[in-house]
Amino acid sequence: MCGIVGYIGFRNASDFLLDGLHRLEYRGYDSAGIAVFHKGEVAVRKRAGRVCELDRLIETDGVEGTVGIGHTRWATHGETTDVNSHPHVGGNGEVVLVHNGVVENHNSLRTQLQTLGYVFRTTTDTEVIAHLIAHHLEKRIETDGEICTHEACVEVVETAMRKIEGTYGVAVLFRDCPDLIVAARAGSPLVVGIGRGEYFVASDAGPLVGYTEEVVYLADHEIVALTSESIDLLHRDAGKKSPSIQVLDQVAGDTSLGDFEHYMLKEIYEQPQSIENAMRGRFDESEATAMFGGLNLDPQQLRRVDRVVLTACGTSWHAGLVGEYLLEEFARLPTEVEYASELRYRNPPLTDNTMVFAITQSGETADTLAAMRECKRKGHPTLAICNVVGSSIAREADGGIYLHAGPEIGVASTKAFTSQVTVLTLLALYLGRMRHLSYPAGRRMIDQLREMPDKLRKALTCHDAVREVAAKYHGFNNFLYLGRLYNFPVALEGALKMKEISYIHAEGYPAAEMKHGPIALVEEKTPSIFVIPRGGIYPKVMSNLEEVRARCGPVIAIACEGDDTVADLADDVIFVPDVEEYLQPLVTSIPLQLLAYHVALLRDCNVDRPRNLAKSVTVE
Ligand code: G6P
Numbered sequence: 001m002c003g004i005v006g007y008i009g010f011r012n013a014s015d016f017l018l019d020g021l022h023r024l025e026y027r028g029y030d031s032a033g034i035a036v037f038h039k040g041e042v043a044v045r046k047r048a049g050r051v052c053e054l055d056r057l058i059e060t061d062g063v064e065g066t067v068g069i070g071h072t073r074w075a076t077h078g079e080t081t082d083v084n085s086h087p088h089v090g091g092n093g094e095v096v097l098v099h100n101g102v103v104e105n106h107n108s109l110r111t112q113l114q115t116l117g118y119v120f121r122t123t124t125d126t127e128v129i130a131h132l133i134a135h136h137l138e139k140r141i142e143t144d145g146e147i148c149t150h151e152a153c154v155e156v157v158e159t160a161m162r163k164i165e166g167t168y169g170v171a172v173l174f175r176d177c178p179d180l181i182v183a184a185r186a187g188s189p190l191v192v193g194i195g196r197g198e199y200f201v202a203s204d205a206g207p208l209v210g211y212t213e214e215v216v217y218l219a220d221h222e223i224v225a226l227t228s229e230s231i232d233l234l235h236r237d238a239g240k241k242s243p244s245i246q247v248l249d250q251v252a253g254d255t256s257l258g259d260f261e262h263y264m265l266k267e268i269y270e271q272p273q274s275i276e277n278a279m280r281g282r283f284d285e286s287e288a289t290a291m292f293g294g295l296n297l298d299p300q301q302l303r304r305v306d307r308v309v310l311t312a313c314g315t316s317w318h319a320g321l322v323g324e325y326l327l328e329e330f331a332r333l334p335t336e337v338e339y340a341s342e343l344r345y346r347n348p349p350l351t352d353n354t355m356v357f358a359i360t361q362s363g364e365t366a367d368t369l370a371a372m373r374e375c376k377r378k379g380h381p382t383l384a385i386c387n388v389v390g391s392s393i394a395r396e397a398d399g400g401i402y403l404h405a406g407p408e409i410g411v412a413s414t415k416a417f418t419s420q421v422t423v424l425t426l427l428a429l430y431l432g433r434m435r436h437l438s439y440p441a442g443r444r445m446i447d448q449l450r451e452m453p454d455k456l457r458k459a460l461t462c463h464d465a466v467r468e469v470a471a472k473y474h475g476f477n478n479f480l481y482l483g484r485l486y487n488f489p490v491a492l493e494g495a496l497k498m499k500e501i502s503y504i505h506a507e508g509y510p511a512a513e514m515k516h517g518p519i520a521l522v523e524e525k526t527p528s529i530f531v532i533p534r535g536g537i538y539p540k541v542m543s544n545l546e547e548v549r550a551r552c553g554p555v556i557a558i559a560c561e562g563d564d565t566v567a568d569l570a571d572d573v574i575f576v577p578d579v580e581e582y583l584q585p586l587v588t589s590i591p592l593q594l595l596a597y598h599v600a601l602l603r604d605c606n607v608d609r610p611r612n613l614a615k616s617v618t619v620e
Helices: 013-023 051-060 106-115 126-144 150-162 263-269 271-279 299-304 314-330 366-377 392-396 415-433 439-473 487-502 538-549 564-569 581-602
Strands: 003-008 031-038 041-048 067-073 088-090 095-103 166-174 177-186 191-194 199-202 214-217 222-226 231-235 239-241 307-312 335-339 354-360 382-386 399-402 478-483 505-510 528-531 555-560 572-576
Touching: 003 013, 003 095, 003 166, 003 177, 013 031, 013 051, 013 067, 013 199, 031 051, 031 095, 041 051, 067 095, 067 166, 067 177, 088 126, 095 126, 106 126, 126 150, 126 166, 150 166, 150 177, 150 222, 150 231, 177 199, 199 222, 263 271, 263 581, 271 415, 271 439, 307 314, 307 366, 314 335, 314 354, 314 415, 314 487, 314 581, 354 366, 366 382, 366 392, 382 392, 382 415, 399 415, 415 439, 415 581, 439 572, 439 581, 478 487, 478 538, 487 505, 487 528, 487 581, 528 538, 528 581, 538 555, 538 564, 555 564, 555 581, 572 581
Parallel strands: 307 335, 307 354, 354 382, 382 399, 478 505, 478 528, 528 555, 555 572
Antiparallel strands: 003 067, 003 199, 031 041, 031 067, 088 095, 095 166, 166 177, 177 222, 191 199, 191 214, 222 231, 231 239
């Protein structure tokens, strides 16, 4: 995973590098570091911990120079120590680099390099790349008797990277070429920002916003050589290319905390607005349907679709499950939801008219990107439901739908989930109206959807009740989350939120399926959270609730306002507004987000930056 940045030009490089690393911290926050050409040498400053730790180090031990690279880490190989932090040094300091990705053959390369006399100072896979480049540089200088030229540097990066199995985005400094950054990519995203007399490198466009509007997205196996005055691009196999310059259409979103203590809470409260943004301009009242600008498929192609595959990871996968129920109910389209990490290596039989949607907040999740590419390779129209404009998945998809949820910074996803569910509801309406859904049914859905921002506002008024429940249960170590139909994915998502930020073991299950195993966990110290709003299946879930009570398990119910029956049966109840069953996930997920938040606070956990996690998982 990890985020990388680079700068070459006239500014104080460390200012851009640190700013960029803060913007990339969602990709990992185990350690951070920079390397800058400073008084004729490459000065490295790095430290385990968040980027703010690096800020403090730079305040006391600054580096001045106009060329540098930086890194924020999510550890894959090697512990999170100062020494394992990037940048890493190759040879005797001739090469310094930062890397995002995984070197799968690092063991064999390490042995070979050790035999050649290279001394490893860290336990990372990345150090292998640094020594490998240094080794090829040394060889080339020996054979050709040349001094270190720009061409030589590019060539040795190319030669070394051919030996790497796995994924990488790298930015490399050469001690003897102070006006040069070489960057290369295979599998991990890299974007170059073009300024006047300056160039920028970053893992995504976020760090470039406000610095430049012209960018070049590197493709796999491309290598770029940057000086303050020039950009040279070459493809490993195709040779020299002219860079395709694009205009950055990303605007800096609101990333301030405002009056909130944490991003997660802020984002929970933004949901009435973010789902409204997801719907804005997407209703076609006269046709009683939804409309999308970017699907890039004509109505005939869309009508021929006979199957939908939704692929995603984490919370986005849970939104996909809600989508499956919606698309099957309203569009009558057989739908499957696949973990992207599985789909990328499976070979499920897909019909010619299968349409694939990758669902992703960040647009950078490595498995989702790989699954999408695999489906594209097989010729399926592959679309994205994505939040981050210009992200890798948004760019590579054949078309798609943006969430317009604004930046989501808390690592535990909240507003992206409800926005994804909203977009999937619009999609079900749209594809439904092309098939069996009647005009009046379409009108009804539009009217009901329009009411949802207010319903979410109302759902948020459960906050005090949730706080009390959290105070009562935060000391428990196991939770069950149970729901059926549309509320089964909500149960999964509620359990995931609890695990992610409070480190409590929580399992989500279909309420009836609980009898086939998890019921063995029920006892006085295992609370069950029942998502049990009114609806067709309500009496059935009620029976499941009774089964838990009969075994002395504490019950917390998420129920519809005014449901006294549930209130009497449950130990604690949190009310949400009554909405149509297919819209229930939008309101029932809110108390579960708040519950995870308050339990985590009471357990003294870092709500926005939970341990071991990252906002965007860019390794497989
Ligand atoms: C990480 C995040 C989750 C997110 C998942 C998928 O695990 O911590 O919050 O749901 O990645 O991310 P995506 O950006 O593809 O939705």
